[in-house]
Amino acid sequence: MPKIICTLTLLLTFFGCSENYEGATSASIDSYDYEKTESSLKQEMDLDQVTAPSTSPPPPPPAGESAELPKIEQAGNRKIIYTAEARMRVDSLEDALARINRIVELTGGFLSNQEMRDDTYRKTATLTLRLPVNNFTGSVNRILEIGNFLESQSLNSMDVSTEWLDLESRLATKREVRDRYIDILRKRAKKVEDILAAEDKIRRITEEIEAKEGRLRYLRDQVSMSTFTLSIYETQEVRDVPPTYVRHFGHEIMDALGNGLYIVKGLLLGVLSIWPLLLLLVPVVWVYRKWRSK
Numbered sequence: 001m002p003k004i005i006c007t008l009t010l011l012l013t014f015f016g017c018s019e020n021y022e023g024a025t026s027a028s029i030d031s032y033d034y035e036k037t038e039s040s041l042k043q044e045m046d047l048d049q050v051t052a053p054s055t056s057p058p059p060p061p062p063a064g065e066s067a068e069l070p071k072i073e074q075a076g077n078r079k080i081i082y083t084a085e086a087r088m089r090v091d092s093l094e095d096a097l098a099r100i101n102r103i104v105e106l107t108g109g110f111l112s113n114q115e116m117r118d119d120t121y122r123k124t125a126t127l128t129l130r131l132p133v134n135n136f137t138g139s140v141n142r143i144l145e146i147g148n149f150l151e152s153q154s155l156n157s158m159d160v161s162t163e164w165l166d167l168e169s170r171l172a173t174k175r176e177v178r179d180r181y182i183d184i185l186r187k188r189a190k191k192v193e194d195i196l197a198a199e200d201k202i203r204r205i206t207e208e209i210e211a212k213e214g215r216l217r218y219l220r221d222q223v224s225m226s227t228f229t230l231s232i233y234e235t236q237e238v239r240d241v242p243p244t245y246v247r248h249f250g251h252e253i254m255d256a257l258g259n260g261l262y263i264v265k266g267l268l269l270g271v272l273s274i275w276p277l278l279l280l281l282v283p284v285v286w287v288y289r290k291w292r293s294k
Helices: 002-051 093-106 133-144 161-188 192-224 249-273 275-293
Strands: 080-089 110-118 122-132 149-159 225-235
Touching (some): 093 133, 133 225, 161 192
Antiparallel strands (some): 110 122, 122 225
């Protein structure tokens, strides 16, 4: 009996310890999972705040930026000719022209051409500006800020790198050929025919070299100085255009005399042009008079 009681006591104690151990183990696991999950979520939230792209809209561009031209940079050895055109309205045409000339002078450019026109409802000026390519877009954007309404603008480019390299290579070749002819003329040509032939070759090659050098200078100028064609206008109240020419009474008398002389000349030429009919009319009149006399 006592053995049975001891055995039961030992079993109850063993099962009780097992339940306490499992409960403690389960509680520790749940606590570990919760703490681990909470810390991992917190780290992921912090990471998302750092790496996630902002969904807020970007700040609006400054006023007038949409009308600005992109910055121009010559890429490597590429030779590009840039041209731009624009048309805008200004408050005062004279003030705008003064400001434009000041900007052009400060940027190292110059005014190539200017045309003025005064209509019944607006005054217009068309300018052709040559601007350094390094300051081209900056100068154009500063000029466009003068207007109060931009109607149109455009930027064009033309790559002349291939033509540039072709001209340089042809010039180098022709200079070498000319130098050889000059050497022949100095050292080898003894006869008059040989001297004249060498001089003619030298003259022709020199003309070709000068023509290609002129073309290369033109391309170099167009690449280094861009062209900006600008049309600006100022609106004004509609007004009547005064007559450009007033005819005096004396001019009208002279015109009347001239018109009378023109009529007389026309009648005389008309009579002369019907002379065959006049010749036929003479016998008809003679026969008619004979018949009346009977």
